[in-house]
C-alpha cells in the first residue's frame with residue numbers, strides 16, 4: 539500500500555460554540571486530485587484552513603508522508619509543500635505579477651545576517667518563465683495584479699505553486715467569479731497537476747467541475763465526511779443525494 543501524502547485522523551475543530559469538524563479521517567494519495575464538496579457550513583474551508591496553517595485543530599493528527607506534523611502557520615504549511623489558493627485569491631492587487639509570485643521567497647543577490655538584496659532581474663526572468671509554464675501569456679511581469687482578469691490571477695497563483703514545486707495544491711472554490719472560458723482554463727490546470735507531480739485538493743460546489751477534474755470525491759456534511767469514493771465508482775446523482 540502507498541503511504542498517503544496527507545493523512546488526517548480524528549480531526550476536531552470548535553469555533554466557540556460551533557463544532558465545525560467532528561472527527562475527520564481523510565487520506566489523500568500522492569498525485570491524486572481529490573474533490574471536496576458539501577453544503578455551505580459543512581466544514582470544507584475549516585478543514586483546508588487547518589491544512590494551510592491558518593487555523594489550529596483542537597484535536598486529532600495530521601501526517602505528511604507518514605510523518606506527524608504540526609502545521610502551526612501558513613509558513614509552516616508552505617515549508618511542507620502545501621500551497622493554497624482561495625476563492626478571492628490570496629495575492630496583493632497593488633503589487634506586480636512578479637512580486638506576487640515571489641512574495642516571501644524573493645531570490646537574493648547576497649544576504650548578510652538575514653538581510654539581503656533582492657535579485658530583481660532574476661525574479662523578473664523567472665516570473666515570465668513560471669507564468670509561461672502554465673500556458674498563461676502576459677505582456678509584462680511588471681504589470682499590477684489588479685490589471686488582470688480573475689482567471690489570469692488564478693493562473694498566476696497556480697504558476698506560483700508550480701514554480702516553487704509545491705507538493706499539494708489546495709484550491710478553495712477557485713472558479714468563483716470567473717467567466718466560462720476562464721473556468722475551463724483553471725479546471726485544465728487542475729487536471730494537469732498529477733503529471734506535474736502535484737497532489738490536488740479541489741473544493742467546489744459545482745459537481746460537473748469535480749467530475750471533470752478529480753480522481754476522487756469526498757462529501758462533507760455538518761462537520762463529517764459522509765461519502766468518499768473514486769470518481770468512476772460514483773455518479774453526480776449519488777453525490778447530489780448525499781449532500
Ligand SMILES: Nc1ncnc2c1ncn2[C@@H]1O[C@H](COP(=O)(O)OP(=O)(O)O)[C@@H](O)[C@H]1O
Pocket residue numbers: 553556558576577578579580581582583584585
Ligand atoms: N472563523 C469562524 N468563526 C466562527 N465560526 C466559523 C468560522 N469559520 C467557520 N465557522 C463556522 O464553522 C462551520 C463550518 O464552516 P466552513 O468551514 O466555512 O464551511 P464550508 O466551507 O463547508 O462552507 C459553519 O457553521 C461556520 O459558520
Ligand SMILES: [Mg+2]
Pocket residue numbers: 582583584
Ligand atoms: Mg467554504
